[in-house]
Amino acid sequence: MxxxxxxxxxxxxxxxxxxxxxxxxxxxxxxxxxxxxxxxxxxxxxxxxxxxxxxxxxxxxxxxxxxxTFDEAVSLLINCADQEEVDYYWSALLADGGQESQCGWLKDKYGMSWQVVPTGLDELIGDSDPARSQRAMKAMLGMVKIDLAALRAAADGR
The missing domain is CATH 3.30.720.100 (Signal recognition particle alu RNA binding heterodimer, srp9/1)
Incomplete structure (x- = not known):
């Protein structure tokens, strides 16, 4: 191939x-x-x-x-191992004029869209317990940079 x-x-x-x-x-x-x-x-x-x-x-x-020019129709997804990686890539890609968006999305200074996502997000959003899944989704929709600990807390109803 x-x-x-x-x-x-x-x-x-x-x-x-x-x-x-x-x-x-x-x-x-x-x-x-x-x-x-x-x-x-x-x-x-x-x-x-x-x-x-x-x-x-x-x-x-x-x-x-x-x-x-670039737009959000195409983005590059970074699957981060943990919150530390999310924080690193988020900060690095925003350097010198990038723009935050929502739900883990940002545009770098060249206009390229990135999704900076921690491992574990899919499990929370796709949880088999619909109430848990919806709490996690609602929390994520209110975030700019993804905060995995806050998502877990929301999913658990805390």
Missing amino acids: PKITPNLWFDTQGEEAAEFYVSIFPNSKITNVLYYGEAGPGPAGSVLTVDFELDGQPYTAINGGPEF
């Missing part, structure tokens, strides 16, 4: 964004940078694409111009 690589469209900040992302995630690196030639359409010598990996997952950033 062929590998599927998400291709992220930027105006001109693809390399800057890739450097930002690889600085946040462990086991990450930039693997290749291609430049526009004389044929364009970008200025000769400027960055065309940046191939990079985030913890082994390949991505490509393309500097394609201002025609397309």
Whole structure:
């Protein structure tokens, strides 16, 4: 089966964004940078694409111009092991101009949407006890950054 690589469209900040992302995630690196030639359409010598990996997952950033921008229809989900990881990624991705949203969603300074979610959220929201599940869901809907301890407390009726 062929590998599927998400291709992220930027105006001109693809390399800057890739450097930002690889600085946040462990086991990450930039693997290749291609430049526009004389044929364009970008200025000769400027960055065309940046191939990079985030913890082994390949991505490509393309500097394609201002025609397309990110929106919430596509987001990258970070499955965090615990609250400490949630706090780390939340803070790192909001750095230098990111925007908080709700229910664990944020936009980084480049406009990319992320879901920062702790392990255990699915079990709480999908609990077989409907009352417990609904209490957890109601609590989550009132959160910006997910607080797993508060969700557990809500699910337990505390």
